[in-house]
Amino acid sequence: MSVTDVRGSGHRSAFPDWDTIHHAMTSPDVIHVVVDIVFDWMSITAAMLILHRLGWWSSPAIVAWVGNRQRALGNLLHDAAHRNLARSCRLNDALARLFIEPALFNSLALYRELHARHHAWLGDPARDPDYIAVRPNPADRWWQPFFKVLLAPAAWLSSTFGHLHLSRLSWMQRFGMVGWWAAVLGAVALVWGVHAAALFFGIWMLARATVFHAITTFRELCDHFGLEQGGIFGYTRDVSSRSLWRRIIHPRNNGYHLTHHLMPSIPYHRLAHAQRELLALPVFAGAARVCHAYFSGADAAVREWEVHGGDNVAA
Structure with a gap:
């Protein structure tokens, strides 16, 4: 089922306040976005300076933090693919291409194409x-499907090297990424020395191969895994939790995945408010699958991986 199907006339009648909610929520706050981008990069820089000062014993915490901020940047790239970072498409794409895309070894154009297929062919084993x-x-416990996905070579390659391993990435796109990294590492070397540049790149890649990959895997399972195929409501969940896990697993409100699939033009910083508005509509509240925890409780997201995980098996 495509996103356009959900937004068609048949579904609009079920949401009497759709237009009011949608138009009020679809205006990106570019200042908010820029602040978030600056925070991510400044905190990564601060983490590297802490590692340089305190030594290798602090490296596990530094790798964990960098991996979490990589996931936050990845979620901003997701919003850029939907043109939700700024009202201007040019500014939206410029922000992504200057500060996010090359750092994650991703092509915004390719990401946008692949993600559009995910929305259009949600749950289709051949096309999603x-x-x-x-x-x-x-009889599997929740962590067993998690580790099956975590240890899959294709998933690890995607997390670690982004689009670099894909043959569809052009040589010009690869050259652009190499040029961006050469400029960044060259600047780091000029300010702090070659050793600092090598250390930064090493920590960056280690974080992508470990913490970023683990968070990304868990997040992707949270989105759809363990749910019935056949429609957005049946196959997508929101994870609305106030725990610290939300900031680890779903930085930048990425856990409101059902809300996002219903209204993909809502910027990430407005998703929580949009979900509250939708929950006031009986038709949404009655059909939506909303988990309020990740690991504990009857409505924890991982519980559904154990009970219905087989529904995600490809034919």
Whole structure:
């Protein structure tokens, strides 16, 4: 089912306040976006300076922080693919291409194309590029499908090297990424020395291969895994939690995935408010799958991986 199907006339009648909610929520706050981008990069810089000062014993915490901020930047790239960073398409794409895209070894154009397929062919094993095809045992605990996806070579390559390993990436796009990294590492070397530049790149890649990959895997399972295929409401969940886990697993409000699929033009910084507005509509509240925890409680997201995980098995 495509996003346009959900926004068609048949579904609009079920949401009497759709237009009011949608138009009030679809205006990106570019200042908010810029502040978030600056925070991510400044905190990564601060983490590297702390590592340089305190030594290698602090490296586990530094890798964990950098991996979490990489996930935050990845979620901003997701919003850029929907043109939700700024009202101007040029500014939206410029922000992504200057501060996010090359750092994550991703092409915004390719990401936008693949993600559009995910929305258009949600849950289709043959056409949804984000479809998770695992074969869990009915007796599996939640961590077993998690590790099956985590240890899949294709998933690890994607997390670690972004689009670099894809043949569809052009040589000009690869050259652009190499040029961006050469400029960044050259600037670091000029200010702090070659050793600092090598250390930064090493920590960056280590974080992508470990913490970023683990968070990304868990987040992707949270989105759709363990739910019934056949429609947005049945196959997508919101994870609305106030715990610290939300900031680790879903920085930048990425856990409001059902709300996002219903209204993909809502910027990330307005998703929580949009979900509250939608929950006031009985038709949404009655059909939406909203988890309020990740690990504990009857409505924890991971519980559904155990009970219905087999529904995600590709034919």
